Amino acid sequence: MKIDADLARHLIQFQFPEYAHLPITQVLPGGNDNRTFRLGDELAIRMPSAEGYAASVAKEQRWLPLIARHVTLPVPEPVAAGAPDDRYPYPWSINGWMPGQSALENPPADTVTFARDLAQFLGTLQTVPTAGAPLAGAHSFFRGADPAHYDDETREAIARLGSAIDGSLATRLWEEGIAATYTGVPVWFHGDVATGNLLVRDGRLSAVIDFGTSGVGDPACDLYIAWTSLDPAARAAFRAELAVDEGMWARGRAWTLWKALITGNLEVYDTIVADLDH
Secondary structure, eight states: OOOOHHHHHHHHHHHOGGGTTSOEEEOSSOOSSEEEEEETTTEEEEEESSGGGTHHHHHHHHHHHHHHTTSSSOOOOEEEEEOOOSSOOSOEEEEEOOOSEETTTSOOSOHHHHHHHHHHHHHHHTTSOOTTOOBSSGGGTTTTSOGGGGHHHHHHHHHHHGGGSOHHHHHHHHHHHHHSOOOSOOEEEOSOOOGGGEEEETTEEEEEOOOTTOEEEOGGGGGTHHHHTOOHHHHHHHHHHHTOOHHHHHHHHHHHHHHHHHHTOHHHHHHHHHHTTO
């Protein structure tokens, strides 16, 4: 679907005419699950890119205000909920604008401090009350559930990659992860802790965005960033700050391994292997 500034302007004009005088500019680089447009200086339009992501709108509208009261960093503030119409078939949101640049575009120089700040945020996210909150499942693409949900897919990827990886080692790491079953109380997880969803200002982590795959369950999926974006010193600081035990680390590594293998990201696979020596 073509989701551009003209479509965003159409939705604003017909559903929120009080904002129709504000300029609309697309935020680039764009995300995969949603398209974001800046609306004036203080607002943002967030539009799901496909049906599978549309359920996140109601979830974020309902739960982000609660999450915001408990975490150490700002998260998006829902301002209004838009409805589907004849040109756009999904619900959509107007949120408060989050200043800063993504850590993907503007990596922080002090990676250890960045990792500790992120770990502190995730630690407080896990304290958010869970009564009535959405349990991990299809809406979170099974983040927060047992990584064994993707067992067949992972083994198929190992076989497909053949000699490009150490298949025996990859299988062992995957089996260690799915064997380390989560037995704790379900807690809030973000579900997509990637540098594109982490904002930086003045060299420090300043906000966390995109809670579309969030929910309640096993928070091990939020460790993904340890191998995708953190150097060894930052990875160690991140793990220590979150007090991650061996089982959770194994599950987080399994989540990362799954994604690296199915996408053929051998750089992340190599990072996982290299980390075994630390």
